Amino acid sequence: EAQVTQNPRYLITVTGKKLTVTCSQNMNHEYMSWYRQDPGLGLRQIYYSMNVEVTDKGDVPEGYKVSRKEKRNFPLILESPSPNQTSLYFCASSPQGAGNEQFFGPGTRLTVL
Amino acid sequence: DQQVKQNSPSLSVQEGRISILNCDYTNSMFDYFLWYKKYPAEGPTFLISISSIKDKNEDGRFTVFLNKSAKHLSLHIVPSQPGDSAVYFCAASAYGTSYGKLTFGQGTILTVHP
Numbered sequence: 001e002a003q004v005t006q007n008p009r010y011l012i013t014v015t016g017k018k019l020t021v022t023c024s025q026n027m028n029h030e031y032m033s034w035y036r037q038d039p040g041l042g043l044r045q046i047y048y049s050m051n052v053e054v055t056d057k058g059d060v061p062e063g064y065k066v067s068r069k070e071k072r073n074f075p076l077i078l079e080s081p082s083p084n085q086t087s088l089y090f091c092a093s094s095p096q097g098a099g100n101e102q103f104f105g106p107g108t109r110l111t112v113l
Numbered sequence: 114d115q116q117v118k119q120n121s122p123s124l125s126v127q128e129g130r131i132s133i134l135n136c137d138y139t140n141s142m143f144d145y146f147l148w149y150k151k152y153p154a155e156g157p158t159f160l161i162s163i164s165s166i167k168d169k170n171e172d173g174r175f176t177v178f179l180n181k182s183a184k185h186l187s188l189h190i191v192p193s194q195p196g197d198s199a200v201y202f203c204a205a206s207a208y209g210t211s212y213g214k215l216t217f218g219q220g221t222i223l224t225v226h227p
Binding site: 004031033035040041042043044045048049050056058059090092096097098099100101102103104105106107 | 119122145147149154155156157158159162202204206209211212213214215216217218219220
């Protein structure tokens with residue numbers, strides 16, 4: 001089944017404790033992206049990757065890191081999480097670029113205390 | 114600086130009637146627009162898109178209209194069904210479909226009553 005998977009689905013952590021949210025797709029897509037969803041703000045793009053080893057900032061990259069060492073994986077790293085990073089996070093992929101239909105993962109609900 | 118705006122946080126319609134969801138944008142470089150639908154506890158799913166070279170695109174019950182001069186697009190759902198109840202996001206991309214950045218609106222909660 002073609003899908004985007006994220007882990008963990010739920011995470012409660014404390015300020016400053018480094019964490020990684022994994023994202024994997026099995027559709028051989030070139031493009032992957034991370035978004036956060038917050039009430040009243042909709043979805044905002046954090047980082048995106050056009051291909052392996054190619055990443056770039058979205059609209060809200062502060063406090064996040066990403067890497068794209070393999071085509072299928074695009075982990076989101078929070079080196080020192082803060083409470084303002086409490087949010088619902090989505091990973092997505094598409095064959096080529098943001099303007100193509102993107103396939104989203106199920107989301108990761110992160111709470112930073 | 115919200116470049117894509119959905120000014121109606123919610124919309125309520127009766128089953129069988131038309132639902133019209135609106136979206137405004139400010140960046141004249143946007144040339145590709147998409148609508149996504151999101152159910153609770155799920156990721157968004159793609160609904161329909163339109164290129165700036167068109168002013169209308171249809172897919173079954175869903176039609177998107179683009180008014181470039183007004184920097185406005187709308188999604189029409191006819192007829193509306195209870196299963197259409199979800200959050201709808203419009204999104205915009207510049208420089209065609211192969212660019213990396215995508216800007217979303219705040220979303221509109223659609224409720225379709227039986």
